[in-house]
Amino acid sequence: MTIHREGYPTLVLSFILLFILTVSCKFFFPALLLPAVVLSVALWLFLVSFFRKPDRSIVNNDNNSILSPCDGKVVVIEKVHEPEYLNGECLMISVFMSPLNVHINWYPTDAVVEYYKYHPGKYLAAWNPKASTENERTTVCYNIHGSRVLLRQVAGALARRIVCYAVEGKSYKQGDEMGFIKFGSRVDIYLPISAIPSVKIGDKVTGNRTVLALFQK
Numbered sequence: 001m002t003i004h005r006e007g008y009p010t011l012v013l014s015f016i017l018l019f020i021l022t023v024s025c026k027f028f029f030p031a032l033l034l035p036a037v038v039l040s041v042a043l044w045l046f047l048v049s050f051f052r053k054p055d056r057s058i059v060n061n062d063n064n065s066i067l068s069p070c071d072g073k074v075v076v077i078e079k080v081h082e083p084e085y086l087n088g089e090c091l092m093i094s095v096f097m098s099p100l101n102v103h104i105n106w107y108p109t110d111a112v113v114e115y116y117k118y119h120p121g122k123y124l125a126a127w128n129p130k131a132s133t134e135n136e137r138t139t140v141c142y143n144i145h146g147s148r149v150l151l152r153q154v155a156g157a158l159a160r161r162i163v164c165y166a167v168e169g170k171s172y173k174q175g176d177e178m179g180f181i182k183f184g185s186r187v188d189i190y191l192p193i194s195a196i197p198s199v200k201i202g203d204k205v206t207g208n209r210t211v212l213a214l215f216q217k
Contacts, residue, residue, distance in 0.1 A: 006180045007051025056208035058175035066213045067108045068205040070187045072097040082190045085115050085141050090190040093212050097185050105178045106208050111142035116166045138164040145215055150190040175208045
């Protein structure tokens, strides 16, 4: 396991600030030095854990299986109308990521990106139904098996930075990194209405490992 590239600026800056805080306590508030050291170490280790990058490489590529694009908990499985790009009825599965989850986002199948857009917006709680349409978010859509799959990274109340690496016209393999969301947030995946869910609401899922759904053969 390594540290994700998105974490280095935050980790360096936080280390400097926490070091300054600890040194200041030593000179100005010596009685608080031990609590400050303990708090600083605990906070920095939490940040290290947050930006961890586990090995989630795909061993056997299987594009009939739609893998979870992130770690977290399934909070929505429902038929919805997707108005931004698909403009039709879809099966939506939403995965909520807590601050303790790995926050990398992966492509659930092979993909050739045909649409990408960033939307500025609000920072409602990620589990709020309006978050998918009103929060800061990105939309990525691609075609596979003759059907379109749409992924939406959604910011939460704490997540104030969404990173998306998608480039229109570029090809990606199942398990390639799509992006990263800092702190609590969610990923919505819109599938063909014929897709068969393999999970249920409340299930904990692992990115690049858990099968969310299967394409109808």
